[in-house]
Amino acid sequence: ADQVALIRKQLDAADWSDGRATVGSQGARVKRNRQLPEQSAVGRELARIVMAALAAHPTFFAAALPARTMPPLFNRYEGGEQYGVHIDGAVRNVAGNMAGTAPGADYQLRTDVSSTLFLSEPEDYDGGELVVHDTYGAHEVKLPAGDLILYPSSSRHEVTAVTRGCRVSAFFWTQSMIRDDQRRGMLYELDQAIHALRLRHGDSDETVVLAGHYHNLLRLWAET
Known part of the structure; x- marks a missing residue:
């Protein structure tokens, strides 16, 4: 909570620019928000804070299995701003002077x-x-400050219009060691099941076998 309050205080005093500057022509037609410029000193410092928190969070690692994570960017929506349905670009160019690189x-x-x-x-x-948006329909997400959601970058998604107040968030992309969404999801569920079994019953021959299967699947599928 203290970190979120610190980040918000600095963001509320920051200079924002048109968010369309960071997307291609297709995205620019549906994107209406503001962002901190990628080379913003405030943005770079806040990105370091977020990256440090991610590095200390085992659930993020288990879910994303990151090979590389792009330093976060920050955006702001208010006064009817929104970002229509789109798919994130497949490849991002990351400048070497961004935070965390x-x-x-x-x-x-x-x-x-x-x-x-x-x-x-x-x-x-x-x-x-x-x-x-996925095969099973549209899933709306609106989480408390400090909570994070991960979803496949191949998904169509949008941010609905903000009609009152202000929505501020950080966003970023991860190149996973497991590029296939289904395989990555299977490994996450297996990891969480092993963790739950160990908490409930302690270590056993069976949990060692399951952990071995997890690591052998990771070894089989991982790209590093």
Whole structure:
């Protein structure tokens, strides 16, 4: 909570720019929001805070199985702003002077997993739901400040219009060691099941076998 309050305080005093500057022509037709410029000093410092929190969060690692994670960017919606249905670009160019990267080490990142970190409380704004579309329909997400959602970057998604208040969030992409969504999901469920069994029954020959299968599947499928 303290970290979220610190981030919000700095973001509320920051200078924002048109969010369409960071998308192609197709995205620009449906994107109406504001972002911190990628080279913003405030954005780089806040990105370091978020990256450090991610590195210390075992659930994020288990769900994303990250090979590389792009330093977060920050956006803001208010006054009817929204981002229509779109799919994130498959590859992002990451500048070497962004937070969390080695100076000068520009690289390209395949976007396997998209993440949104909510920085506004749900009661502080109307609208602004993240809607992820998949085979089973549309899934609306509006989480408390400090909570994060991961979803496949191949998903069609949108942010609905904010009609009251202000929605602030961080967003970023991860190139996973497991590029296939189904395989990554299977490994996450297996990891969580093993963890639950160990908490309930302690270590046993069976949990060792299951953990072995997890790591052997990871070894079989991982790209590093």
